[in-house]
Amino acid sequence: MPAGITFAGMHASASSGFSRRQYALAAVALFLIEVAIALFVHDDWVRPYLGDVLVVILMYATLRALQPRWPWRRVAVGVLLVAFVVEGLQYLRWLHWLGWQQQPLLRVMLGTYFAWADVWCYIAGIALVAAAEWWKRRGWS
Numbered sequence: 001m002p003a004g005i006t007f008a009g010m011h012a013s014a015s016s017g018f019s020r021r022q023y024a025l026a027a028v029a030l031f032l033i034e035v036a037i038a039l040f041v042h043d044d045w046v047r048p049y050l051g052d053v054l055v056v057i058l059m060y061a062t063l064r065a066l067q068p069r070w071p072w073r074r075v076a077v078g079v080l081l082v083a084f085v086v087e088g089l090q091y092l093r094w095l096h097w098l099g100w101q102q103q104p105l106l107r108v109m110l111g112t113y114f115a116w117a118d119v120w121c122y123i124a125g126i127a128l129v130a131a132a133e134w135w136k137r138r139g140w141s
Contacts, residue, residue: 087118
């Protein structure tokens with residue numbers, strides 16, 4: 001294994017902000033929160049806005065847990081670009097064109113309608129990621 005990484009301890013290199021285990025635990029927690037939001041929350045704020053903020057953080061934490069050596073800024077930008085692409089595909093009504101518009105799981109996971117508010121939520125989520133990484137790398141817990 002490359003220096004700085006151990007499987008059992010799930011430790012990333014010393015230069016990274018959070019450990020691999022911390023990213024993995026965050027990803028699991030965020031996934032469970034997202035599932036709870038999808039199943040039980042049907043409001044005009046938490047589901048459409050907070051859910052979108054959290055989903056990019058979930059994607060980021062998952063990738064960092066799987067690939068802790070990847071530079072955090074590149075992972076953050078990559079996650080944001082994927083979110084933008086999915087939102088752009090929603091604008092094109094891709095689920096409709098693929099004939100998947102009646103699939104409830106896909107509708108929840110991939111969305112059905114484009115909204116600029118979603119784009120801003122994705123940006124806010126990645127801004128929170130950047131703030132957390134910045135604070136952690138400066139030795140603030």
